[in-house]
Amino acid sequence: MNQWKNFNKGFFRENAVFVLFLGLCPTLGVTTSVINGVGMGLATTFVLLMSNIVVTMVKNFIPDKVRIPSFIVIIASFVTIVELLMQAYLPSLFDELGLFIPLIVVNCLVLGRAEAFASKNTFTSSVVDSLGMGLGFTMALFFLGGVREILGSGSFMGFKFIPGDGILLFILAPGAFIALGYLIMIMNKINKKTT
């Protein structure tokens, strides 16, 4: 397997959010600011990486019929670890991400990768794949968070560059949907040009 291509695909050709439409709930829910988006992306990448590592190591020991419940327990454990670590060391990020942290366990991206890739590929490939998909996911959250924060709060990474509020719509629910729609459109255009 060409590991560079394996890593790369998570960013554009098979971007979790813009192309595969996986992991949409946290994408819309936490991207009110760049920091929240990137924080969630990295937390998800951690869970993705760790659970894929475990899955690819134990895949031969798991009977086929119970593989989904087994994957779920493995993923849920890492999600809880992330929850606890964040609560202890990054309490303000933990408060901001709120409900969406435990929801990483049902992020279709995580379970999807374990099922579709890690359970069928080598250790190296699985690690590279999860890093690529996870960081690609983080990139998507970075962009959506960036658009929403700049337009909605007039700030970037917490630094305000206009006084007062921006176009509030963008940090509210409708703005999330609309911004995502346009970003997907842009991604479609980019992918069309490069294929």
Add this chain to the structure above:
Amino acid sequence: MVKKESSFVNMVFTLFVITLTASTALGFVYEFTKAPITAAKQAAKMKAISEVLPEFNNLPNEEVYKIAMDNDTLFFYPARENSRLVGTAIETFTNKGFSGNIKLMIGILPDGSINDIVVLEHKETPGLGDKMSKSKSDFSLQFQGINPKNFNINVNKDGGDVDAITSSTISSRAYCDAVNRACNAYLKGGKK
């Protein structure tokens, strides 16, 4: 792919082993993070207390006492400077927020007047109810220095003296509800 056969015994055994390993690992991480989590929570509380009261040099966290109000308890944190009571910070709440509970930390001076208020927790709408936070608007500043004895802590619409946040009457009302809860509890049994 060589996999284990899906016999009943194998399935149960595998799930059991996985769940056991997971629970043990989690239990371990939980114990490991218990102390930092408690410390982080205490630090956040101390920060809130310092924001609403004048200078003090005791540890209000250690002198905390509770007063029961409305099916829940309010926590009172007395702050002292060299043993003289400088003020009491009260952690209060309201269930009447637009999107859920709101928690406030109110600093009350020994004469019963409000020194300052900070928002600990809320889920109100950005751009509307979230203006109760100091960083978003000056709504909370109108509470500084007022005394419940001669200031009616209710929004103008309800006949009170508080200017509500524009288009966020519910959030403003909830805020007043939390403040009143704290003041009433203080009159009941505060001051030590």
Add this chain to the structure above:
Amino acid sequence: MNYIIIIISAIFVNNIVLAKFLGVCPFIGVSNRIETAIGMTGAVTFVMVIATIVTYLLQHYILIPFGISFMQTITFILVIAALVQMVEIMLKKVSPVLYQALGIFLPLITTNCAVLGVAILAVQNDYNLIESVVFSIANAIGFGMALLLFSGIREQLELVDVPESLKGVPIAFIVAGLLAMAFMGFTGIV
């Protein structure tokens, strides 16, 4: 009175999909035909309500008394996964037609953030058992309503002239945003 507020809030004001962003994946995946949308709503409602009840009991009689609340995520999701398995088996026997129609979406209910989300929210909001049940039913209705409204709109969108790069998912999201905006108008009710 409190129940009315829970219901109106869950269906309109804090709609699970359009305001809370839970259940968006099936929202985009299933909503292009009204029949599948209805089937999906039924299945989700069933799982959501029972899951909320079971997780409530789990939380209050096992997790909290034994001080193992950190096991919440694992136990809740396992309960949901088990329930979905049961629904699958039941559906195969009772209505094979519906089972076929729902196809891949049935096991996907496990990863539906709405189900786990509602279970966790019911616990976080400190509802008692009855309030939790009311909450979950109301949320399921809210989900179904959003799904149905949306599938109607999407069926129309297929017939309209849409610019090439917006076709399919992008325009769906933009319309969802408009729908969310409309729902924001409900904020004045409670």
